[in-house]
Amino acid sequence: MKSIQIDRYGGPDVLVHREIAAPEPKAGEVLIRISHAGINFMDVHTREGKYAKSQTYTVTLPCTLGMEGAGEVVSVGAGVSDFKPGDRVAYCIVWGSYAEYAVVPAWRCVKVPAALSLEMAAASLFHGFTAHYLAHDVGRLAPGVTCLVHAASGGIGQILIQLAKRVGATVYATTSTQQKAEVARERGADLAVHYENGRFAEAIRDATQGRGVDVVFDSIGKATLRDSFRATRKRGLVVAYGSVSGSVRDLDPIELGEAGSLFLTRPRLADHLPDAATTRRRADEIFAALLDGSLKIGVAGRYTLADVNEAHAALEDRRMIGKPVLVINP
Ligand SMILES: NC(=O)c1ccc[n+]([C@@H]2O[C@H](COP(=O)([O-])OP(=O)(O)OC[C@H]3O[C@@H](n4cnc5c(N)ncnc54)[C@H](OP(=O)(O)O)[C@@H]3O)[C@@H](O)[C@H]2O)c1
Incomplete structure (x- = not known):
């Protein structure tokens, strides 16, 4: 089968197009013919080696990239009773979706409702x-x-904007361009501002009458984290869930005290998907919201295994708005 692997860490040039044997499902696993795979910044981080020593997301080289996919079950391993050949399924946080087939622990899979496309399942x-x-x-x-x-x-x-608005929160947003700010407003943001080299913190303080927000969701890291502290209210929460601009490696906890006794957390998805029940509960809510139209996910671009390098480059160059997908066996 066709696959995209890495043998070493680095730029887009380390992505190798390779013909490998289709995997076989072991006990508790399902074999999926991948229709679509989601392309995530996580794949870029992994390609670069950021997870080389991770115990949460263990990477063994050579590694078939991609940790999100949707498709049809081809066969199941011993002991799998929830899924059968022909079922339409989706999953994430298992390596190997940049390929025609993938084996995935059954407990990580969810069934895709008939009314939802496999493309949207892989994107969501x-x-x-x-x-x-x-x-x-x-x-x-x-x-x-x-x-x-x-x-x-x-x-x-x-x-995140859409889920926050659904529960009645007030949402402030940052983006790098006017076009991206428009997208944030369309999704429901009450105010969208540019980063302005950290001056977003003043804009947020102005918008909150000097108080700062209760919670900051920061996926950018090095370029924004300290200014995120300045945008947070006293005893507020800073959620550092990503680091697309690089990691902050020199943080002294006293800074959190100086910034107003802040709480800082670095959460990981794997710890919030501990079992099949949680995985299915979250998927049910996401799929239901997509189907009733209250959640919108825009496909930012469709790529094939042959041009996955271009997708990675677009992510890294900040050209992507929304979610890119790989079309493999549509
Ligand atoms: N902790 C978790 O559970 C978890 C789970 C999934 C993903 N993540 C992490 O969340 C982060 C975002 O992932 P994503 O897939 O949703 O990506 P994304 O937000 O679709 O793309 C990254 C965005 O970050 C902004 N950005 C700011 N500085 C950047 C830089 N130096 N290089 C590239 N982009 C930059 C860009 O928007 P602007 O141009 O508007 O700034 C860009 O569009 C990643 O670090 C990912 O690993 C964490």
């Missing part, structure tokens, strides 16, 4: 799950809560 789970746990479990958004969403036109950013 990784970012949808993330926005879901960030909004509900970490940020505990509710009516009257104020939050700031960075990279608001990005894959997670757009969903």
Whole structure:
């Protein structure tokens, strides 16, 4: 089968197009013919080696990239009773979706409703799950809560805005361009501002009568984190869930005290998808919202295995608005 692998870490040039044997499902696993795969910044981070030592997302080289996919079950391993050949399924946080077939632990899979396309299923789970746990479990958004969403036109950013508005929170957003700010407003942001080299913090303080927001969702890291502190109210929460601009490696906890006794957390999706029941509960809510039209996910671009390099480059160059997908066996 066709696959995209990495043998070493680096830029887009380390992506290798390789013919490999289709995997076989072991006990508890399902074999899926991948129709579509989601393309995520996580794949870029992994390609660059950021997860080389991760115990949460273990990478073994050579690694078939891609940790989100949707398709049809081909066969199941011993002990799998929830799925059968022909079922339409989707999953995330298992390596190997940049390929024609993937084996996935059955407990990580969810059934895709008949009315939902496999493309949308592949585009929605990784970012949808993330926005879901960030909004509900970490940020505990509710009516009257104020939050700031960075990279608001990005894959997670757009969903986070919509989930936050659904529960009645006030949402401030940051983006790098006017076009991206428009997207954030369309998704429901009450105010969208540019980063302006950190001056977004003043804009947010002005908008909150000097108080600062209750929660900041920061996926950018090095370029924004300290200014995120300045945009947060006393004893507020900063959720550092990504680091697309690089990691902050020199943080002294005293800075959190100086910034107003802030709480800082670095959560991970894997810890918020501990079992099949949680995975299915979150997927049910995301799929239902997509089907009733209250959640919108825009496909930012469709790529094939042959031009996956271009998708990575577009992500890294900040050209992507929304969610890119790989079309493999439509
Ligand atoms: N902790 C978790 O559970 C979890 C789960 C999933 C993903 N993540 C992380 O969340 C982050 C965002 O992932 P995503 O897939 O949703 O990406 P994304 O937001 O769709 O794309 C990244 C966006 O970040 C902004 N950005 C700011 N500085 C950037 C820079 N130096 N280089 C590239 N982009 C920059 C860009 O928007 P502007 O141009 O508007 O700034 C860009 O569109 C990644 O770090 C990912 O690993 C974390």
